[in-house]
Amino acid sequence: MQIPEKDKHTEGIIFEAATRVFIEKGMDGARMQEIADRAGINKALLHYYFRSKERLFSAVFEKIAGQMFSKFAPVMDENLSFEEKIRFFFREHMEILKNNPGLPGFILNEINRNPDRMANLIKGYDVKSIWLHLQKLHGAEFEKYGITKENFPQLITSVVSLSVFPFAAKAIFSVILENMGCHFDDYIEQRKTFAAGFVISALQSGNHDMPRYS
């Protein structure tokens, strides 16, 4: 047999090319011919490795989405105070996105196109278990900050929004920021500390407006 390293090599080249094209153009906008061209191979070989566009896309999406979500969990296991974890999260997570600014748009676009794919993806990332886990670790801090089971979803979605949205809306934000003489990358660098401080300040003041569940 032939060396499997070469298989992985070519398969990897195709996969990387496909990843770039799918991120740029999305599933609908991507063309198999363009993927083949960027990989420096031909369409026939593309289908030799990945039978169809759908299969190739699924492989790319699952890897990217997996990478994306897997970066959330480990932060929560670090031996840090809750406040330090928040700073840690913004610093690390936004650094990853800074190097892959197209990921949020890619994920959001695809889950909007095909919401069913979410079901498979989400299992294993249960917010309730995260809540229980964190409450065990940081019960005292949670009480001090007034973090409850009711406002916890609001809190973590706020954290995610503050870090992810600027990348999802990069095409808008970068233009607007330039008008104020600020470059996007500088803005992101500032944001790592600003957003962390912003969240922590909000927690410390403690008066979270939370209506009762209806």
Next chain:
Amino acid sequence: MQIPEKDKHTEGIIFEAATRVFIEKGMDGARMQEIADRAGINKALLHYYFRSKERLFSAVFEKIAGQMFSKFAPVMDENLSFEEKIRFFFREHMEILKNNPGLPGFILNEINRNPDRMANLIKGYDVKSIWLHLQKLHGAEFEKYGITKENFPQLITSVVSLSVFPFAAKAIFSVILENMGCHFDDYIEQRKTFAAGFVISALQSGNHDMPRYS
């Protein structure tokens, strides 16, 4: 001549059908045949009113984007304190998005696909002029809250992130929230007051971590 109302009527029906399809599928995923079907007319008539897919899409996009951005400005002219404006913004803006949850994803997807379109769209929404306007109106509050020209972009992008991102990521959030026994619409209703309180709390505590510009 025929009554122009009927023209507008049919044109409006087509336009609305196109809007729905484009929001659901995006430019690349949308099909002219499906737009015609949903409008209850035929493809020929579609091209009779809107010469091409590109023109139809541009018309839809510009109207939606215009609606979207026009909702930001008037908030700033209300006769309210800055704190009240923040509460007002979250309440009103999120109510609009609640009734049109597909808009953020549509806009984000398209500006990612075609960033050049942003240039035309942004002019008229200059952050620097908004900053000058607000600083004139709320100079005292800005000083109290420590809002400066440097951290202002961080502040308003945070406000926008907190309100818009949950809709852009609705397909993810709704699944995750269900795991905690919370429905998306309830979450949004809570969020109007939570996010406002969150921002105001962060401002009141005042210690915004802001590194110097590089």
Next chain:
DNA sequence: TCTATATTTAACCGTTTGGTTAAACTAAAT
């Protein structure tokens, strides 16, 4: 009634696209 526009019908066109096929070539493994 005549006319101009709105609308339908239905066929048609050129291009693109995802995917296939078959033959030939390469090169390492046995």
Next chain:
DNA sequence: ATTTAGTTTAACCAAACGGTTAAATATAGA
């Protein structure tokens, strides 16, 4: 040397798609 899998080439196919055309019909205004 033979086998096996990787790879190229190049042609091909059927379906989908955006868009066009032309003839027929409906309808309201002049």
